[in-house]
Each structure stands twice: as C-alpha cells, then as structure tokens.
Amino acid sequence: MRTVNSFIGSPIERLEDLRFLRGRGEYVDDLSRADVLHAVILRSSVAHGRIRSIDTSRALALHGVHSVITARDLGGRIPNVPMRLQPLPDFEPFAQPVIAHSKVRYVGEALAVVLAQTPAIAEDALEVIEVDIEQLAPVPDRHVSAQDKSLLFEEKGTNLAIKFHAVRGDAAAVFKNAPYVRRESFRVQRHMAMPMETRGLLAEWDAARGRLTVNGGAKVLFFNRRTLARQLGLAEDAIDLVENDVGGGFGARGEFYPEDFLIPFAARHTGRAVKWTEDRREQLMTLNHAREAECDVEIACTRDGTILGLRGHAYVDVGAYMRTNGAVGARNVAQFMSGPYRIPNIDIDVALQLTNKTPVGTYRGPGRFETDFFRERFFDIVAEDLRLDRIEFRRRNLVSKAEMPYSIATITPFESKDEFDSGDYQATLDRCVHEIGWADKTKLRGKLIDGRYHGLAIGCFIEGGAAGPKESARIVLEPEGDYSVFVGSSAVGQGLETAFAQIAADALEVPMERIRGVFHGSTSHVSDGYGAYHSRSIVMGGSAILAAAKEVQDAIRAQAAKRLGCTPSEVTIVEGTKAIGPNGKSISLAGLTNEGISAEGAFLNKRHTYTYGAHAAHVAVDPKLGHVELIDYVVVEDCGRIINPLTLRGQVIGSVVQGLGGAFMEHLMYDEHGQFLTGSLADYLVPTASDFPNIRAVMLEEHPSPINPLGAKGAGEGGIIAAGGVVANAVADALRTLGVELRDLPLTPSHVWQLVDDARRRATAE
C-alpha cells in the first residue's frame, strides 16, 4: 500500500507555467475568427452633461465601417449593470445603464460602439462621430457631492447613495466618561487594480441554434451569464461564457461591466462575431476604481492603553454609479476599522457619495487597505500621546486566542454579522517583532544617518476569505483511468490549476500526473459556480473538490461492485488505479466503463475564514528629496493550512508590492471639472523591479480554520491590507523629531517633502 500523498503543503512547480513561459497561453485577444467585426467604443470626454445628439453619419460613410450602435439601437429599454453584492433596493436608482442615453456622468462612459473590419478603421471612425453634450456643473469630489447642488440623479434629490452603519456595544456611553479621547482625520487616494491584461471579449451568435458564445469571461462567470441572459431575453443555457487565460484580476477584472452587454448584443444584432479589446487608457478610466476614502474618527482609551471605543464618520467617493460590488469597499471600511483588535464599543457610519468619476468596485483588500491605514496610523498617534510602547499597545488590544470565535461590529442595512474563526494574533505579532529585528533596529528610530532619517513600524491585520454560499466541482474518471477535475472557481492568474490538482491528487490518492487537467470558470463545466472573489477559491473550490472526490469514489465503488459481484462497501480503491473486492479479486479502473464515471460535489458555507498576521517595515527617508527607501519589510501570516508554499509566497509578496504602490505612488487624479488626468502608465505610476527589492514573508499554519475540511483560510490579500498603514507609520516614525503630521496617502516624494516643509514652517512659527 502506498503511503498517503502529501502534495498539499509541497512547493509544487506550477502546471500553468509550461504554457505561459513558452508564449503558449491563450488570452482572449489571442483568439481570432474569420469575418470578425472589431468593436471600438466612443467614450464621453465630458464628466457631467446631458446628451443632445450623437451624429454617426460621417463614421458610417467610412470604408470598412459596418455599423455604429448607440442607445437608440437598443430598442427603448436600456438594461442596467446590476448589483452583485449587497443588492439593496436603495442602490437601484443609481445603477449604470449599459450605454449612456440621456446623461453622461463620468469621463469614459460609453456613448457608442463602432463596428468595423479592423480596429484601426473603427478608431478612425471614432474621430468623426459628432457628439453634442450640454455640460452640467461637475461633482468632482465628496464635498461638492454632499452639497447636493448639482445632482447626478436629479429625480433622487441627493448624491448620497446610502449610509452604512457599524455598531458594537454602546459607544456613546463609553465616550461620556472615557479617561482619554482623541479625534483624527485620515485620507486614502483613489487608485485601482490595474491588471496587466486589459479586458477583452469575443462574442459569437449562432442564429440557427439560438446560441451565444462569449469568450473573455473571468471571475464570476455564472453570475454574469445569468445577468446577460436576463438582459438579452435568452435562456441561461443558451449562453456559454468561456474563461480563457486571464492576465490578473485583483477584484476588478471579470465583474459585469457595460461592455459585457454591449459586445454580445452587437454580435446578436449584426449576426457576426464581434471582438473588443480594451486599451490601457480605457482600462484606466473604465475598470473599477477603488480606495478613495476618508474618515473623521474618535478613539476612547484608558490611560494604560486599553481601547474602550471607536466612533465617527467615514466617507467613500463611489464615483458616478453603483455597480456590481461597488458597496463592498465602503462596507468594509466601517466593519473592519477595528481590524484584529478587541474594541468593545463601536459606532461608525460611512457615507457613499456619488461624484462624476469612474464607478468604484473591489480591489484586493477592499476597504481593508484603507481602514488599516486609518486605524494603524491612529494607534501610533495614540500610543505616542499616552507614552506607551507601540507594540505593547497593540498586544494589549489584540483579540486573544481564548476569545475565538470573536464577533465584530454588525453592519446595517443589509445586515451583516461576522466573527473571526480561529487564531493566535499575539503570536504572529511577536514573531514579526522578532523577524524584523526590532530590538536591534529600535535604536535607529528617528536617527539621521548619511542624510536620511530611519523609521520603524509594525501593524496587525486580518484578512477575510471564503465567501459562500457554495462552490461546485465535478470529477471524472476518464475511460483511460486518469481523472479530470472541473470547478466553478475561476482562475485569474493565481495558480489555481496547480493548487487544485494538488488537492485532487491527495483526495484521490494518485500521483499528480494522473490529474489530466483542472478545468475552471467556464459555465459549461459544472451545473453552478460562484467564481473567484473574497479569497475564496482554495477554501470553497478546494473543499468542493474534496466532496466531488468522495462522490466519484463512491460511484467507482458502485460500478466496480457490479463487476466484482459484491456490494460497494466491500470494494477498496487502491492507489487510484484498481478496485479490489472482498475475495482479493481486483479490476483496473482503466476501462472500468467506456464513457467514464462522473460525479459532482459541492461545499456549502456561510462563515468566513480569517487569515491574520503582522507586517513590519524599516525605512530611510530623505527629507530633502522626499524619497523613501524600504530597507526591510517582513510579513508574518497564518493562513491555517498551506496548499502550496511557493504560490502562497507569491501571493504574499506580490500583494505587498501592490500595497506599496498604493502607499507610495498610485493615484488616479481628476481636475476640478471631473476631467480624468491619469490616462497612461506614464501618469499612473505602479511599482517596478527596482522600487522594493527587500520584502520577506514568513508563512505559518499553526491554527487551521475550523470551518472547512482543508483547514485553509483565504490568503491572497493579507499582503496588501496592512502595507499602507505600516509604511506610513514607518515614515512618520523616521520624521518624528521634525513633528510631521502624516494623515494622507500616497507618500509620493513631493508629499513627503511637503510634510517635512510644513513641519519646519510650524516649528519656525512657534
């Protein structure tokens, strides 16, 4: 008997790499079809206005232009982009029409779709479409928005989409008699996921069979198919959404966008295959933006640093419309402001303000990156005020192992209760203190060495994962004796095929080579699927694979029993290759049936997993140039059970660097007219190979999650969540002797220089 497999936990090199490294991946723009029409989209250059007319006659006269689709061609009823998460009726009036028909509300909103023989001809046609828009007073930020003078939706009478409210205990009571109270405001800038591959779609309409096939799906294909079927008046099973290789998601790619209606509609409208490939400028102004949040909060503590309460207001600039998951970030800002800490009394509301900017959606660590910056920055200010050690302040207030499961603040409306599943938060903090070498480095704090000030900081985080309600998997024993695995989870570049093959091989007790393939995402693979968001794939998809493995083994035993002349319970499957009956007689699984044996399994879940840990940073700040060098950065996180340490490390380090991009450079800027200013990668700066070379990750599996059979916790976002708060505190620590007041991100060189200059001016004035 072979020993049980242990692919889970091993640093298995990825199966996907064999095609990606040789240029054999297949992304949606790699597909071609004979006689395809290329779509290019005319987008509004005006932030807020009323459409008077769109004249397409000169475009239609160009040789090679097939047609131009505007709102008029949709036949009266313009579908809206639906809310996928928190689908409250309150949001419906603020939904985005798939094409602008009466007003435009942000720069980049779709006005028309040009279909032509080549993308170049279609782009030529864009130049000669004449659009007449009556400009309305722009709403460029949340302050103008809150005045409700210029309204995005006049019939609603307000630019406030909704207020969420996070409550725990009785904050008002505890603030009345608190020994220490402090109030602060913080702000995070608008930035975005910016996956390397831009979006793309290839839609084909088969009129004879009444079937629509759409390549270019990602993330949540089953939801998107339901949406598209409803909008087009087709049966769900008349549509196949196909997931190709996907060049990064990070929450933004794969949500249902206006183009996810427009391109399939164009295919059906014209009876031709229609292909659309987003360019980078379009991506920067149409893919979900994120993170633009502010808060004005108060904390109440005892003098020894025990937190009694947290209360106040947060404001999220949600852009022009509420679409798919646009409320998640704001919800999380309120619900997770307490992070991994025991804060018994909480009262925080968050206003979702509409502005004339690109709508927001989730970006890796949605709301959590923002609120971790608010909280951790606030904690360092409070600890200094109370003359307490920053680590001791955190240790004292972290939720303890004995308090698990621990309930956090409840959110209303769309009531959401949540609790932490398991863990020892103090242990990861202590490990992080040790790994960064805090004791040795602490003497550098605030020191000026070779013209640069050194600073040190540490912070703690939690990362939610494993969103329910369900994930499905199907495993097929192929006639030749290999296994194929089909899952409802989606791959966005995170290495799902490898991790799922590891899980399946262990469950079926076969070598990984016997897993013929892991087929994911596309709506044709399983009866129902939920996809990739909220760090859910390993927990939900992986657990579904365990369930399917059990089902297929039962089905194999039943089939073998017939051949062996015994009952299924008397059959033993050995090494995944043969079935043995009670009398020792065996048959090979290869050739057991002609058509193979297929079984589906599902994992149902209502609870969330919480990966947790701590980050620490050591920086050197040049006060003359405002440049910050990251000298050392350490992440310690416990994600319950590690499926593949190689890919987990990739998630952690990659996620940290994305977070550092948000902390130091990434900024989607608009002017006072709502004009978009950062439409190229020369304007929107992201980290490069030379920016942050020193990052270390320590990954632990000390506390498996009790809520799934793998014991795993979602782990794709922990790196990004804490990054902003920790490096901001390290910069503030470095400049502490100057008395800088650091409350905003990003820490660009000019911002850091300004902080130093402001502090010096204040000092001189005193």
Add this chain to the structure above:
Amino acid sequence: MPVRFEVNGKAVAVEVEPRLTLADCLRHHLRLTGTHVGCEHGVCGACTVIVDGAAVRSCLMLAVQAEGAKVVTVEGLSHDEGLTPLQASFRKHHALQCGFCTPGMITTAHALLSEEPDCDADRVREVLSGNLCRCTGYISIVDAVLEARAAYKRGGERA
C-alpha cells in the same frame, strides 16, 4: 505595403498598412500571440521582442521598420519540449503568476543575459524596471534571472 523579415529563423513576407505596429503584425498577421500588448505606449514592456539582438518594444516599432531584420519572439526562445534554463528558473522561483507580462520578461532577460552574463542584481533590477508586472512583486523574477546567468556563461542559450 510589403515587408520582409525573419521571425524565429524563418523568412516571412507580409502585406501591411504603414501604420501597423510590429506587435500587431506579429500577433494578428503572423499569429505569434506569445508577444503580448499591454499599453501601446512603450511603458509596460509586455510586447518586448528581440530585433537584431536588441530588446525592443514591438508596440513602438512599425512592422515596416522590421524590413530585413532578424526578429525573435518568446516562441523562438522555446524548445519544442521542456523549458530553457531561463524558463525553468522562472518556474522554479515562481517568477510568474498570470503570465501576461512573462513573455516580455523572458525576452528582456534573455537579451540582457546574452550580452551581460555576469550582471549583478542591481543591473538585473535596472533592466527589468522597464517591464511591469502586477502579480509577483518582482523579487522572484530577479532571483530567477540571477540563477539563470550560469547557463549563459556556458554559452548554452543564445538565440
């Protein structure tokens, strides 16, 4: 207009519009879709190919400018079976996730190591800083390139 050049050791002749980029020519006329187009303004490096030995952004070069040149794409750096030492090092170090920037990273690193097999980590970072990756955080890519230097020192992997 007609243009003739060599791609991955094979002579090609294509009829293109003067405004067609080399990237689009490779991808859509010659069906070499391993070369990816990320930004079309020369910042992201995903479209990097090797033209007469130099790493070049094929989105900033017109197809007609390739007349008479020797062009190597990621497909031309690959064995039919298995991985080259550089590719194997990328796999070992988990230097790729979604794979979209990877062809540009491989071609850029190959051009660098072919010229400078003794380059140090700072030089690798400097050269790769012209190629954007949104998944890995770059550290594993730099490690992979550094480990692959040995293969180039032996002269084992020249295009």
